[in-house]
Amino acid sequence: MKMKIKILFVVLAIFLFLAPEILAASSSFFSNAQNWYNSNCVRRPERARGQQAVLCYAFDKLNELHQTNDTQDQKITELEQRIEDLEVLHPTPTLTPISAKRVFITSTIYNGNLGGLAGADVKCQERVTAAGLGGSWKAWLSDDSISAGSRLTHNSGSYELINGSKIADSWEDLTDFSLDAPINISELNTTVNNPWVWTNTFGDGTIRQINNSSCINWSSTSSGGSTGDSSRTDGGWSDFGAIVCSSSRPLYCFEQ
Template identity: 45%
Template sequence: MVCALIPLTMIMQVFFGNFKSIAHNVLPEVFVGEDSIVNRVFVTSTKYNGNLGGTSGADSKCQESANNANLGGTWKAWLTVASTIDVASTFIQSTNPYVLVDGTTIASNWRDLTDQNLSVPIDKDEFGNTVTDIMDYINVWTNTWTSGHIYDTQPNLTCNNFSAAYSTQTGQGGATTKANYEWTSYANRQRKCNTTARLYCFEQVSNSPIPTPTPDLVSYHRVFVTSDTFNANLGGLDGADSMCQTRASASNLGGEWKAWLSDSKISASSRMLHSGHPYKRIDGVIIANNWDDLIDGSIQNPIQVDEKGNILNLGYFYAKVWTNTTTAGEIRDSYLSCNNWTSGSYLTGDGLGGVLMNKDSQWTEDGSDPCSVTNTNRLYCIEQSLFTPSSTPVPTVNASPTPYVKPTTAPTPKPKPNSKPKITTNSLPWAYIGRTYNAIIEGTDVDSNDTLNMTITGLPDFLSAGSCKQIKDSKKQNVVYSCSITSNGAIKLTYTKTYQVNVTLTDNRGGKDIKTLPLRVYTSIKPVVTKYPIPTIRP
């Protein structure tokens, strides 16, 4: 038969010492179709409602998408509609790697694919573009566990076997932002069948021997997140750098390492080499093409591999990383670095950080944690010297990396990105008709120089919102507002009722937080006894 040839980046896995090294390599040729040696994977660029036409219809949509992108090959949708025809029974369970269409490996074989965790999320469409959905929990139809078996058998929870688009039914799915089990089975999260989502599409390739790839010897900077967790007493910036260096040396990585960390006066950017070379995880997965790409607001893949080569798929509260650093590498807040990373006491307050499972701005700009926390927060470590992979991998401690050279000129400072304000109040005090009512609402903004404004909307027709006045401020920009609510004279309420009120907090740089808070209003007919004084509303 005649086979087309295309170039494709492959991953070669080599084991030595106590960690797994994975280096990118380019195969001289990769066959498309039945003779392919890897299983390509993508998520569709098109979204569909729950009426997919069952499994066959979903498979046809995947095949059509692949054909439109000139990918060739035979494709099936990662979708299960009945226990007798689940993915595990219809897919070829390949011993060859599964890769995105840009060549990034998500799993080394079927067993690795179905062990709950992927190396990276499936977030590239058939054209190689990154999917950037505004996430509402799930954005891919699957109804499939990580094992490849059915998730739910009830018709009203599977869009009637994905053959109907009723608003009264829902379908189960996964998220393109996830590399843990939630990539395919986001627990207890469904979409209504009349809404739209994407499909995961897998190329079906029989098991074939993989030729020895040609090594990619392009130098790059390695990046990892520490396997250990720490409280905020890191011994300052120098101590944090030492922690990175110690763990790199213990894993035979070699090179010179620094922590992605800023204190109240020194930024991570001012401490780092601004390189034109790529930044990659220990497993060879790309993080950024160069320094400018690293600090442009997001990274290409999460930094979720530790110095030993282990992929960390953790829940939010156990995936924290100390940073106090913006996406531009600058200081986030001079008051939230736990006394310049020298105190692990709860009396010191909080320190700012990021989340290792994220690749958007939250990879380095998330919330704060108490300085005393010990079992959740890690460090990002970035190599300052260059690493050059060899054709026969050996521990890099025996290599001779290029020495670290500090930049001769200071980098051009970049404007500090805006961190949007946040409403921290979760409910409003009870209201009692007959007197003026002032709602006390709290908020925060880590940008201490921002000017904030709060408004209330969504009140019932017999109530009107007045102005919101700021009654408290502090250096950390924790603010408290008093917002007046009055009756407009058209009181028709003759019973107790709860209303949903929209509260908006904005800053002067376009940042905004909107929160819906419950407001329970009581009539003046029967007093209500509570633990706290009840604010009241009057005409």
Template identity: 40%
Template sequence: MPTRHLQHAALLALLASLPGCSNDSPGTTVCGTASCSATDTTTTDASTSTPTTGPALCGNAVVDPGELCDDGDDCDDGVCNLDAYTGKEHCAATCGGLYPNWCGDKAMQAQETCDEGGNTPTCDADCTPVECGDGLLNAPAGEACDDGPANSDAYDDTPDQLACNTTCTGTAPHCGDGICQDTHEDATCVDCTCGDGITSAPETCDDGMTGEPTDTPTCDADCTAVECGDGHHNPTTGEWCDDGNLVDTDECRNNCTTCGDGDLHPGEECDDGNDVDDDACSNACIKPRLVFVTSTLHNGALGGLAGADMQCAAAGMAANPNLPATAWRAWLSDDTGSPSTRFDTTFTGWYQLVDGTPIAKGWSDLTDGNLAAPINLTESAAAPVNPLNAWSNTSPAGTTIGTEHCSKWTNSNLDPDGRLGQVTTTDSAWTDANGMVLNPTVCSAGLHLYCFQNTP
């Protein structure tokens, strides 16, 4: 007991000798802002005087007994024990809990422009408005990257160090971005290679795989859109051929189909599998259209052009009973129309007599002033009766010659007149018999009509 009393007296004397300390209050000694016990109820380490428990440890960055948090005293990053706004979530100065105000708590502080608890389409996580170039990546705002002042739209030839572009939507232009930069890249860059599966200018498509150009139903292997007539034969899109020209009567038609293999393909009217052009199926797989002169004679009162067409339709039943009445047209002109306005002028097949004799190949050949043979057979393949003339008023080019049309083919009187052609000739007289004294002739005369098949 005497020994313990001496030890206690010595501790009190030691505390009293420390600067700023007094033992005026029984059991407690005040040392600055820290409370120190003057009793011997707190055990001290014989080798140090630093307490091991209690509030005196606030600031050591360790949550000790009696503390709710402890971020330490280093405030360089804004996270420390402090009763002030730093923008970061941090412990209060007394280690008794978090300081209530910080960026991300969804409560606007004077130092904040916005606070929505993190990245949103309008607010960055640091409580500032979204801005490309601030160095803060905000995915909800549509940013794919943000390198701050380093953002650039300049071409980058070092793909391992790509900068973010100035819209924060991706990296700066570079080889490998899927776009061929013509001023910087050539075929050595994958972006400029047809067959890589990436559509890049000047390509209009690219369906290639593993670098191999490929034909597909929508894209040619040269990375251009499928088009019949481009000279690229693409079987996957149904092309039988493609000779790259606009000649519809050669080996490859303008719809990229072939003719002469004996099989009927789309776009073909026929395919007889031979190379005889002026037979029942041309080398362009077009059926011939029939021509005849009527076996009956008609005066100038034909009922107009429409009435003349009906006369041809009636006779056409004998030429080909499978054709409709609307398939036939009379080679006749007046002020209301002519073959050049009423016929299929795009026809490129053969015109033939009903016995198969070729007359002309297509509209252009029909109207060049000369026929391959005279139109001298009727609908039943018989020779026509005299007179061997047909009403016409039509030029070799298929146009109206003048006003000699029997009052628009409605008059059968001696006056007025109508112009005619000669059925035995192959020159221009077949449609306009200029050398004949009786051309034009009276509308009361009985003449034949030239009849042409106008549709398939």
């Protein structure tokens, strides 16, 4: 924004008073500019909005300079002050960087009776507390009616492992059935060699919706549950196969 404003002032300054000979040779341009100014800034000032208001302000201030009897050097000095004034009125916005969300696979394992989705989230949070990671976390897990994609925050920034390795550029990238790196690092920043992970979730975050795929909404050890494979980076990272719910497997945990 500042660069655009400075360019605007320089161009207008040249045509208004710094180079009269150029102005004389460009009467058509100046006439059109003057007509625009009269129509938008003088006759109907209430119409000036946004960048149009900036243009009107620029014309006004440069016209004030043009009417003075100052030397060219004095006008340039005053022009620089006008630029500073305009930058105060229309400052360049400060963009807040989007922080990455952290992801890990639990170093601990659990059977299919997780206490429902809420119980799985508690287990993730317990591992976060034990590792001193901080923040709010949820399990990448779906039951028969609620998907992981509808439960978790959709970050527009990246997703990273605890060791800093990026697995995806954004939620959209995370859920396109392809990761940049496998989710095989625990909350303790150690490699987990127990690849099958409770998920009941396709790689796009939706429910797998196959019979006996959620250990009866993650409340039983007597049924079957769907898993992902933490050694994979294709869609199999979240949807790889099904095993009995009496088995003990880790969870994927995502920072919210």
